[in-house]
Amino acid sequence: MGKNHELLAGAGVTLLLLVLLMSMVNSGDSIGANWGTQASHPLPPATVVKLLRDNGIQKVKLFDAEAPVLFAFRGSGIEVMVGIPNDMLATLSTSVDAAERWVEKNVSAHISSNSVLIKYVAVGNEPFLSTYNGTFLSSTLPALQNIQAALIKAGLGGRVKVTVPLNADVYESSTQQPSTGDFRANVKDVMVQIVDFLSRNEAPFTVNIYPFISLYNDPNFPVDYAFFDGYSSPIEDNGRTYTNVFDANYDTLVWALQKNGYGNMTIIVGEIGWPTDGDRNANIGYAQRFNQGVMRHLGKGTPMRPGPMDAYLFSLVDEDAKSIQPGNFERHWGVFNFDGTVKYNLSLGSSNRGLVEASNIKYFPERWCVLSPTASLDDPQLVPSVEYACSHADCTSLGFGSSCADLDPRGNVSYAFNSYYQKSDQQETACKFPNLSVITTTDPSRGMCRFRRMFQEPGKGNGGFLLEPIGILLQMLVFMLAFL
Ligand SMILES: *[C@@H]1O[C@H](CO)[C@@H](O)[C@H](O)[C@H]1NC(C)=O
Ligand SMILES: *[C@@H]1O[C@H](CO)[C@@H](O)[C@H](O)[C@H]1NC(C)=O
Ligand SMILES: *[C@@H]1O[C@H](CO)[C@@H](O)[C@H](O)[C@H]1NC(C)=O
Ligand SMILES: *[C@@H]1O[C@H](CO)[C@@H](O)[C@H](O)[C@H]1NC(C)=O
Ligand SMILES: *[C@@H]1O[C@H](CO)[C@@H](O)[C@H](O)[C@H]1NC(C)=O
Ligand SMILES: *[C@@H]1O[C@H](CO)[C@@H](O)[C@H](O)[C@H]1NC(C)=O
Secondary structure: OHHHHHHHHHHHHHHHHHHHHHHHHHOOOOOEEEEOOOOOOOOOHHHHHHHHHHOOOOEEEEOOOOHHHHHHOOOOOOEEEEEEOHHHHHHHHHOHHHHHHHHHHHHHHHHHOOOOEEEEEEEOOOOOOHHHOOOOOOOHHHHHHHHHHHHHHOOOOOOOEEEOEEEHHHEEEOOOOHHHEEEOHHHHHHHHHHHHHHHHOOOOEEEEOOHHHHHHHOOOOOHHHHOOOOOOOOEEEOOEEEOOHHHHHHHHHHHHHHHOOOOOOOEEEEEEOOOOOOEOOEOHHHHHHHHHHHHHHOOOEOOOOEOOOEEEEOOOEOOOOOOOOOOHHHHOOOOEOOOOOEOOOOOOOOOOOOOOOOOOOOEOOOOEEEEOOOOOOOOOOHHHHHHHHHHHOOOOOOOOOOOOOOOOHHHHHHHHHHHHHHHOOOOHHHHOOOOOEEEEOOOOOEOOEOOOOOEOOOOOOOHHHHHHHHHHHHHHHHHHHHHO
16 A cells, blocks of 8 residues: 555656646747736635646736735746836836845745746836836836846846836837838837847847737727738738738837847737627627637747747736726736636637636625615616716626626616625625615526626635635745745
8 A cells, every 4th residue: 555655656746747847848839828916806826826727828927926926836837927017117227126125035035945937027017108108218127127137146047037018009110011110219219228138138028919909999990800810901011911910010029129130039929818898899709719819820920930929818817906997898808707717618728628717716695786676767876876886896897889788777777786796795785775776686697798796705704715824824834944
């Protein structure tokens, strides 16, 4: 029995090593995923790590470097890009000391516990977006330089690469031909300096490309050109043919790099995806068509850069607390719903199986808050109540072209009330709109319009969940001991 056990354990370890090795070899052209946590009910890190593994996603891109999140990736074999939020750039640009402390605490510590595979540090997130009015224009490069120096000082220069995820609006083309591409005039100087710095440190250029936004911004944009299934009026460019805007956009960057002397720079697509709600072009059909197209396209590359591409889907899960300043669709980019349930069939790898949903999600009971059948739509409290609910919760599915746009006025009010009630963890006080709201046990969902229930977060309310934080604490303890 003991012998067998040892033998089995040995085989297990070998298998694990093999799987780990294979995942490392493969990670170049397999898809990654962005995981953002701007949600009222973010999934627990351990659940997300399992979700990624169950779906064969071997790379994750984070917007931050939160310790509990990084702990969860220990020993997972998943390659991690950690992020530095824009609001830290100023400090990191002026203080070498701050940069060294950042690297020490948020990279070295996790790597020396020798099980978090941190491969990139993303310095800022789309810092040159025109809506920022140049706020981060002067701090991004110095912050990048200080972080790079700190990585070298920590002995990680060869192992961890810096990069700056940029929106595709840092470059432009004067015609639809990618070959007319160059960096945007008002950021060109700093872009060339950044590219030069990345190049000297053998670091990649990271770009976020959004065909959905092309369609959103321009009602005359040809829909088929946004996808990967062919387009009747392809763009010809010096013998190269473009049938989708993604390739044209990517190659505009290749040309911009080439013109400035960096034609060989490695490119990572930091974000690519399609939202499923909150706009007439944001729906499950289009999202599935686009993302499955991305998966088919990954191995092929573009006319200027044929061959496998490195890309991260945007995004893994919906985030109901994101700013909707760019549009209502902003909270619906997930391939999965906020709770890790599957939105649509997507085949992520060579295997033809669809997506695997998150496991062990404990929902609140089957209770919804709706407009009382006896309430009048003329009640003077109605409008302010709906406004209150929507400003504190998420009503982005109610707008024109969205999943709940077809609700009648009463259904509309119910949706708003329920959204607030669920976001408030079904607290009774959250369904006390004066003479207007009642709790029901019948799911008011209709067709695509889902009246969702939230899940119970670990450590909140329900006693059974207390085990999880204790587990995390134990892990942290073990980690700290290992570090000493
Ligand atoms: C590590 O990253 C976190 C998350 O961004 C940040 O709050 C913290 O200040 C960083 N630590 C240091 C020492 O800079
Ligand atoms: C950018 O500038 C515009 C116009 O001057 C202003 O309305 C906006 O608030 C500014 N945004 C930021 C983030 O500073
Ligand atoms: C860069 O590309 C040129 C051809 O354009 C090639 O000769 C050179 O070896 C490449 N350098 C690297 C470092 O890949
Ligand atoms: C999901 O897609 C795969 C191939 O893309 C297909 O084989 C499978 O039948 C689909 N599953 C469902 C439930 O539609
Ligand atoms: C439903 O509510 C949304 C958001 O408050 C509003 O834009 C829409 O016009 C409403 N629709 C109906 C049918 O009342
Ligand atoms: C609720 O309705 C009752 C009569 O149906 C009325 O007396 C009371 O003032 C109402 N309360 C509020 C807060 O509107």
